Amino acid sequence: MTEPAVVADASRCASCGEALIPGDQFCEACGAITSDGAAAGMPMEGIAQQAPTSGAGRQLPPNGGASGGVGGVCASCGAGVVDGYCVSCGVKARTARDHWSELPAAWLGGVCDRGLVHARNEDAMALAATADETLGVLVVCDGVTSAPESDRASLAAARAACQSLLSAGLTVPSGTSAAAIAGWAAELTAAAAAGNAEAVGVARILGNPPEPPSCTFVAAVVARPDGQHDDQALISVGWCGDSRAYWVPDDGEPIQLGRDHSLGTEMIDAGVAVAKAEADPTSHTITRWLGADSVNATPDLVSLQVATSGWLAVVSDGMWNYASSPAEFAAVVRDSIAGDDPVAIAQAMVAVANGHGGHDNITVALARLDFPTPTN
DSSP: OOOOOOOSSTTBOTTTOOBOOTTOSBOTTTOOBOHHHHHTTOOOSOOTTOOOOOOTTEEOOGGGSGGGTOOEEOTTTOOEEETTEETTTOOBOOOTTTEEEEEEETTEEEEEEOOSSOSSOOEEEEEEEOTTSSEEEEEEEEBOTTSTTHHHHHHHHHHHHHHHHHTTTOOOOOSOSHHHHHHHHHHHHHHHHHHHHHHHHHHHHTTOOSSOOEEOEEEEEEEOOOSSSTTOEEEEEEEESSOEEEEEESSSOOEEOSOOOBHHHHHHHTTOOHHHHHHSTTTTOBSOOEETTOSOOOOEEEEEEEOSOEEEEEEOHHHHTTSOSHHHHHHHHHHHOSSSOHHHHHHHHHHHHHHTTOOSOEEEEEEEEOOOOOOO
């Protein structure tokens, strides 16, 4: 099978000539793997039809960037792909950016998908776990469609924020969690700043357009039960915009962690019924975001101590728009569970959103928290 083109000139895509931003692992225009992507170990074969398999570190970008002149398998009919299009039915192949998954640990994984309507995937995610797997980091950014090149801003911001958190030396709380909560709050704020700096940097590389690329931001840090302090686990979340985090326990009431920065939230606060506010076409207009034109890129913060097993979900509005309330969202999570593979569950949730029309890009990142089963 033909391998994706690898960029020789780091400033331009070898397949289509599109300008690249330093650090890009695949071309945003055609999906071809760049030299940075090859160095990072991005998959080099088309695997659009490959079923998910277990294994930490898995990444499954369909077709490995097929529209950049790469061979692959057509998701519609199964025929071969040449120059980005099916040789049999003519359907354009998905690129690496259209759909991919990450699994940095067996209990932490996610899926990012273009959906069915948008021409490109402006969502992005970045997931990581510490070497001892006691801590996990989940970041989701949703590019603002009305601003050009927001897909670049979202990907750069998500990766920068994740790296900021992973390198911050976060520690698992011991005894009281107050110190950990305070420390995590500072690091989540720093991560948002790092993501914002990347989004601003993308605008500068593009010549500071009047509508600069921008994105929402939500990041979560989670400490798993560690065998010594199994009576509780800690989740901290920071966000700008309307990408969300939910806690879905195996038993008990689910919780939405935080409130959107959006006109929809302002309408609800003013007394408009939730259903009416969410149906308003302006409800998804965000009031806080990352980017060169952001007036406030400081995240709001919330922390939650949990003492029961369950799932932390960090998602873009392309997912929660079809299941907004905590109860509705929890039903989707629980209905999607078939085993304990977070990527398989995220794939099933993405399928639910696409089954409702896939009108937006869809990102689902999940972390599993398991407490020991009590013994009598």
